[in-house]
Amino acid sequence: MEKNLALVLLLSPFVGFLFNIFFGKKVSRTVSGAIGTLTVVLSFLLSICFFSQLNQSGKPFEFSVFDWIQVSNFKLDFGILLDQLSLLWLLFVTGIGSLIHLYSISYMHDDENMHKFFAYLNLFVFFMITLVVGSNLLVMFIGWEGVGLCSYLLIGFWYKNQDYNDAAKKAFIMNRVGDLGFLIGMFIIGALFSTLNYAEIKTALAAGNADTALLGVAALCLFIGATGKSAQLPLYTWLPDAMAGPTPVSALIHAATMVTAGIFMVTRMNFVFDLTPDVQNIIAIVGALTALVAASIGLLQNDIKKVLAYSTVSQLGLMFLALGFGAYNVAVFHVITHAFFKACLFLGSGSVIHGLHGEQDMRNMGGLRKAMPITFWTMMISTLAIAGIFPFAGFWSKDEILMVAFEHNKVLYVIASIASIMTAFYMFRLMYLTFFREFRGTEEQKHHLHESPSLITIPLIILAVLAVIGGAINLPGSMWLTHFLEPILGKHEAHALGTHEFMLMGVALVGALVGILWANAKYIKQAFVPKSDAEITGFNKTIYDKYYVDEFYTFLIVKPINGLSNFFRTTLEPALGKVVFSFGSLANGLGTQGKKIQNGNIGLYLFVFVIGVCAIITYLFIAQ
Amino acid sequence: MDVTTILLLLLVGAVATFLAGDKLASKVALVFSLGTLGVSLSLLNQLLQGTDISFVGTWIDNPKVALAFKADGLAMAMVLLTTALTPLIVFSSFGNHFNNSKNFYALVLFMAFAMAGTFLAADGLLYYIFWELALIPIYFIALVWGNGDAEERKKAVLKFFIYTLGGSLFMLIAFAYLYSKAGSFLLEDLYNLDLSAGEESWIFLAFFLAYAIKIPIIPFHTWQAKVYQKAPTVGTMLLSGIMLKMGLYSVIRWQLPIAPHAAKEYMPILIGLSIAGVIYGSIVALRQKDLKKLLAYSSLAHVGLIAAGCYTLTLDGLSGAVAQMIAHGFVIVGLFFVAEIIYRRYETRTITDMGGIRTQTPKFTSMFMILVLASVALPGTYNFVGEFTVLYSLSQANLWFAVLGGTTIILGAYYMLKMFQNVMLGETNAKAFADVTSSEAITLVAIIAFLLFFGLYPKPITDLVEPTLKEILAVINK
């Protein structure tokens, strides 16, 4: 029974995908959207059932569906594991997924390919569930690659625009760089433990006979996989470009769920990472640097979605910082709160873009507060949450990350704090430029300004509420989340709330306020509007152009490979061909020389023949 | 019933097709190829139930050549690949018109006969005869019914013919030497032969030349792209889908067990060369302007990985290689068919002349996309099973092999997606593009269904080939 329910939970979105792919065109758009949404809602409801059951029994639920791949030293089955971690992820993946599906019914209603959009979204949810519920690394890898595929399909959803297609392709390929790391990590673990099943790896590790050097390599490779999917240095550049996709996609895939897969994986494999402190250090450093770099780029972006994209990268960096210190519970906490407010922010930005008929440049916005009150207030709440203002959800989770960082490494703490201040600044810059002061767009746009329909605002409101109260799941006093995850992550001693902690909270809060005031001074008091692209100069231009990282990659990797390809194609291939042909030429040359003997003079032939016979006879005589 | 039924049926089919006349030829060919598929499936069933379906008869007394056809799991898997792809290939050509179609389809069936014979033969000389026999039909198919400038085509096809024939001659010499030692060409006798290290090296190299050209492994691949480009699509499918696998299969069946010590000695070089082929093929594919040539180089990259798997001399490597052979056979046939479908409508193979097709053809786009994804080995397709197992076996040999071979998942995605983007996406093409006809769709759906089914449930094939591979490994490690 449970087994079947779990399969329904997994396959329900897939059924939605099949329906929409095959029959989506035949039914009306609303029906197609409704079916897409309902299948995800069903998964959500089942997740709640399993969750409450797990809460009572405390026993994780694991079973194997069928045998899949067999290699010599172990067998890989398609196994499902529903434990605390996977159910937690399931809840917010399907929950937020449902909301975003609902939102998309309205948002995508005018698109002729809406049924495909829902098909892809459903497929994404299916793969995300697969990623989360797999009981071994290979099943996770199916989901891992599958969500990458859906990301590719959805970024390039408007396929007529080749720039979007380029962005989609870039996302897929950069993800695949990470995937190679994942694969190699999987191979090493498979070779070491003869299994890829989480529980079995854990048992084997507990027995304590692992080659730590090799284990370190494996952990590092897995982390490379995570940097690809979760957009960390140096593989983060695809995520901002991924904003080419429709906004609900950005919200669902590129902010709330898929990009957290890397964090999920590291948390899942916590027992491996715990044994490899060097790799943990690397994770922490990479996380902190990503947070800083992305936040600094976010300071000067003018595309509303790009700002949110860089803020996502930056927040993911903070989560990795926590992971690097072994504070998995803290990272998970931030994943969840971040999912709430970042989904809300993206959907809000979608509402704005929807209201302005596709305008994404904040220089052409402003003053939308009055026209779109619900969008404004929900986004404001989420902005306060992401900036880390008491008592919104982001305050609690970010504060815990900073606290952990302070405990372990002061330098990284400072970096993370700077990133947080920047976050507060650019998020309020976004709010001020979008919603405050006068409208800077065209008259026609102004004329059409309106609040979005309720299918768009309801998800916004729900998410905003969650962004307010989401912090409750792991308040310093109760620490419900931490306790809930104990079976997987082991015991973490709860912070006693001393003066020390209050002081850190205060510092974080002051930092956030500084960022907000700085934005207020610049964009409200001075009424500053960012300059047009051509006027940006100096270091600002460097930041505006994202430190030229893309250009650097193009120069360092893409160009050489393409150059090599051209060289191989135009020079080496023909040269190799010539070597083969040279054998033919050799034969030809011999023939040209040889044919001179063949002059057709029968008399000569006979003469040579007789001479030959004589020579042979003579030789035979001498030989005797 | 034994496996000779398959061969006879194909041969009779070839004759019947020839006699049926131009109008009926394609249908007769389809009927016979489907019949063969049915027969081989029922034979597979018998094999699984433990019936011996091998055939051993006498043929020539001096030199002692037996008419021996051995049907174990591995050989049956490859025969099934042949008999399953042949009807698909024949059926896919229904939208084309060929002059003298009776000759054409008779040659196709004759080629299937020769290839099935190669997979089944358990006697060195018999095997060699089938091996060379397969070359003759494809030579004429490519030469007579090919496309492009006739002079250039003649040059390319002749080069291919002489090159592969020349390589095979070394194999013949090796067989002659082995016969002088063993007094028989029978596979078992050759397996049991004790050769000195020096002898093994020479035998191994002679085999290697023949197979490296056929597979092809760089730098012996120069015939490939041009022939793929110039041959008619049916010929390209036969070549890439089945004929390449003859080389890979022979590595497993003949080269490794006969000269195991040499294989072990040269292992790093061989794997290195194969992986170099993976990277080289991928990089060259990046900037190809011709769709068929691009697919040819992608094929070069994939078979490189398969060859690397074979040369690891581990069970994982071999079974992964077999899985990948079958998967690649299907996917490459599908992709070449896609190229043909586009050619039927746009009469071009130049990628820059395409683009913006997607809007007009939702079904075709989806199927093409799935084939592209299968080609880049997305989990859930059979290609992934093969690639995963091969890469795992490489990682056991040396982690760097897996890293370098694994670049195929990055580079493969790069050139395939780039190709897909340039062919299908972008502003709607001004030229009309009719969506796939039902017969075209059937072919593609059959291929996709196969790849997805075994991608999720590869066990039947694994179980079929693994006992044979274990036997071969036992010979290698004796």
Add this chain to the structure above:
Amino acid sequence: MNNILNQIGIENYIFLSVLLFCIGVFGVLYRRNAIIVFMSIEIMLNAVNLLFVAFSTYHQDSEGQVFVFFSMAVAAAEVAVGLAILVSVFRNLGSIDIDNLKNLKG
């Protein structure tokens, strides 16, 4: 062993045979007329036949004579084919001078 061989002696047969053979060879080498070349070849053949028979008698072994029958039969066939070729060459080229037959020049 009282036959004609004893009276004449094997050496003389050999001498005669070599002489005939040489005549044949020189005929082949120096004459331009294809028919004469042909006849010269016949002389050479018969020289060898003579030797065969002589040795056959000398060794008291009939195998040599059997061979001679063979070679005579083959020679007859060869003449038939060869003359036919020559006739058709003559029809085509109007001459049977072997210097004119240079179509095989490489």
